[in-house]
Amino acid sequence: MAKTQAMDAGRILSVGEVAKRSGVPVSTIHFYESKGLIKATRNAGNHRQYQAIVLRYIAIIRVAQRTGLSLEEIGETLSSIQAGSKLTASEWKDISIKWKENLNNRIRSLERLRDELDSCIGCGCLSLKDCPLRNPEDELAKEGPGARILERP
Ligand code: FES
Structure with missing residues (x-):
């Protein structure tokens, strides 16, 4: 063998x-x-x-x-x-x-994203007041290009 x-x-x-x-x-x-x-x-x-x-x-x-x-x-x-x-x-x-x-970092990031998106699933409102995906005045553009909320570590 x-x-x-x-x-x-x-x-x-x-x-x-x-x-x-x-x-x-x-x-x-x-x-x-x-x-x-x-x-x-x-x-x-x-x-x-x-x-x-x-x-x-x-x-x-x-x-x-x-x-x-x-x-x-x-x-x-x-x-x-x-x-x-x-x-x-x-x-x-x-x-x-x-x-x-x-x-492990990716798993943590995906778990956080899953938890944050709990309220969004099936919603679609993108409410500036309540939605975790909100980005008033495009504040996150200062951090760089891309979907900053969804892609953060
Ligand atoms: S889409 Fe409604 S809370 Fe995010």
Whole structure:
């Protein structure tokens, strides 16, 4: 079993094989590569080839995206490890601790938003007096662009 895993880790895959195994479209794999999240080499025929470890990286990227992290944030974290290297337990622990903190912040933010929007659901009044979404005189524009109430941490 361990011998099989060791052989698998050194296996070279085509982009089609990576797509099939990871369940991610070829275009997404190319996109991840263009963002520097994964690395490919070229074979003699100039076709992309990937080390099997790329499957782990793609799984990590997909999980991180599901927690709401941007590709930029994911790339920033992954840049702290050697590209294409086998993740050590220590590296994965550091990454998961960092992302857990981000996930907890997002959960708190969503819970706060849910609680604040309780009175708005099904209402639609946008009352300047009572609605938590009110923004008299566009005061929140001073904080920057975007939906300041809905997007605040
Ligand atoms: S929309 Fe009516 S309270 Fe917010």
